[in-house]
Amino acid sequence: MCELRKRGLVTVVICSEPFLKLGKTQxxxxxxxxxxxxxxxxxxxxxxxxxxxxxxxHAVPKVxxxxxERFK
Amino acid sequence: xTVIAExxxxxxxxxxxxxxxxxxxxxxxxxxxxxxxxxxPPTAARVEQLxxxxxxxxxxxxxxxxxxxxxATPLRLAANAVMAGCRPEYFxxxxxxxxxxxEEPFNLYGxxxxxxxxxxxVLVNGPVAKELDVNAGCNAFGPGWxxxxxxxxxxRLALVNIGGAIPSLGDMSTFGAPSKFSYLAAENEAxxxxxxxxxxxxxxxxxxxxxxxxxxxxxxxxxxESITAEGILxxxxxxxxxxxxxxIYYEAQPLIVMGPEHAxxxxxxxxxxxxxxxxxxxRAHLPLGRxxxxxxxxxxxxxxxxxxxxxxMDAPVYMVQKPEDILIAVxxxxxxxSAVIQTFGATKAVTRALKLRDGTLARSVEDFxxx
Numbered sequence: 383m384c385e386l387r388k389r390g391l392v393t394v395v396i397c398s399e400p401f402l403k404l405g406k407t408q409x410x411x412x413x414x415x416x417x418x419x420x421x422x423x424x425x426x427x428x429x430x431x432x433x434x435x436x437x438x439x440h441a442v443p444k445v446x447x448x449x450x451e452r453f454k
Numbered sequence: 455x456t457v458i459a460e461x462x463x464x465x466x467x468x469x470x471x472x473x474x475x476x477x478x479x480x481x482x483x484x485x486x487x488x489x490x491x492x493x494x495p496p497t498a499a500r501v502e503q504l505x506x507x508x509x510x511x512x513x514x515x516x517x518x519x520x521x522x523x524x525x526a527t528p529l530r531l532a533a534n535a536v537m538a539g540c541r542p543e544y545f546x547x548x549x550x551x552x553x554x555x556x557e558e559p560f561n562l563y564g565x566x567x568x569x570x571x572x573x574x575x576v577l578v579n580g581p582v583a584k585e586l587d588v589n590a591g592c593n594a595f596g597p598g599w600x601x602x603x604x605x606x607x608x609x610r611l612a613l614v615n616i617g618g619a620i621p622s623l624g625d626m627s628t629f630g631a632p633s634k635f636s637y638l639a640a641e642n643e644a645x646x647x648x649x650x651x652x653x654x655x656x657x658x659x660x661x662x663x664x665x666x667x668x669x670x671x672x673x674x675x676x677x678x679e680s681i682t683a684e685g686i687l688x689x690x691x692x693x694x695x696x697x698x699x700x701x702i703y704y705e706a707q708p709l710i711v712m713g714p715e716h717a718x719x720x721x722x723x724x725x726x727x728x729x730x731x732x733x734x735x736x737r738a739h740l741p742l743g744r745x746x747x748x749x750x751x752x753x754x755x756x757x758x759x760x761x762x763x764x765x766x767m768d769a770p771v772y773m774v775q776k777p778e779d780i781l782i783a784v785x786x787x788x789x790x791x792s793a794v795i796q797t798f799g800a801t802k803a804v805t806r807a808l809k810l811r812d813g814t815l816a817r818s819v820e821d822f823x824x825x
Contacts, residue, residue, distance in 0.1 A: 400626065404521070407521065407624060408521060411523050
């Protein structure tokens with residue numbers, strides 16, 4: 383993701399709360415400290431398909447916001 | 455000025471603390487440099503004793519350690535080795551193990567950051583194991599040997615302090631494992647009826663090497679009744695079975711640790727290592743129906759649809775995909791036990807020979823000593 387961002391593509395990493403610090407550390411390590419990290423409720427595993435769709439429903443509007451922001 | 459005094463002039467390369475063991479430990483724990491146990495203060499004098507066994511520039515990285523991708527320089531590694539309680543002559547083996555776990559196929563990033571409980575297991579082969587008194591016999595994975603305990607601990611401290619495997623920050627393991635404190639043993643080559651692991655993996659006989667595996671803790675195989683190779687191997691294959699192992703998700707390389715008595719029975723039955731691997735692989739499978747309904751529907755039938763999309767509940771699910779994926783090492787002392795060590799799955803074992811800077815095979819750790 384960091385590499386794609388460096389190449390100018392719109393990127394966003396979707397992660398749940400326990401993995402936020404790891405994501406921030408990694409984005410710094412790979413030289414993209416402002417890489418957007420989009421939080422969704424934890425967990426992602428062990429969910430019914432309806433619950434997974436709920437997570438997606440939570441994330442998609444925010445992803446769209448990030449894309450719109452990029453092309454303002 | 456000595457070389458180390460010059461290196462320690464670099465920004466943040468050193469700090470001054472009162473010459474007090476407890477105060478130094480309070481400081482190191484506060485900075486997150488500890489595995490929780492007391493540390494030996496890495497004074498310049500102690501660090502230099504280890505660096506005497508390094509034939510490379512002390513401030514040039516030998517590897518970069520994920521997930522922080524910190525530079526593993528000999529200077530930093532030596533500091534961690536002192537903290538862990540290593541003797542100076544252990545240093546070449548520590549550097550070799552660090553290089554091996556940082557090779558791409560090992561996938562150190564995955565091993566470090568995963569929620570799985572794996573840790574790098576280091577197996578030592580060749581004359582250096584005896585030279586450094588690395589335990590290969592009774593209790594080889596347990597306490598009591600300075601080389602096993604302190605080199606393994608130095609690796610962990612480097613994984614934390616250089617690699618950034620800090621719990622809930624760079625190490626996301628759901629609950630970790632005791633093997634994350636230290637996980638290093640030698641193969642009991644003298645008690646093995648087969649060629650040693652490193653020779654099987656391409657290192658010249660007589661050379662020393664490490665093989666690193668992204669491993670779970672050992673799971674015991676008790677077999678006091680089988681008196682045939684087939685009996686022992688059937689019990690080992692049965693112990694590999696499990697519906698919750700990572701290894702079935704990947705082309706994984708589980709390690710079979712054969713106790714010397716089991717290995718002798720198997721070899722006396724006419725089995726080479728390759729024969730034993732084949733026997734185990736062919737028998738280590740469960741019927742699809744043993745997996746949960748959700749795993750069958752949401753993973754097996756989808757991820758491996760070519761195999762299981764329409765498979766019946768009695769279709770075999772193999773624990774290991776190919777016989778040659780199984781690793782076998784003979785370790786331990788007396789007793790009718792072996793062990794299976796399953797893995798993180800998304801990792802390949804790496805074997806690396808002990809070499810001097812110019813690429814020649816080292817005969818002894820003394821070859822690394824600066825003249």
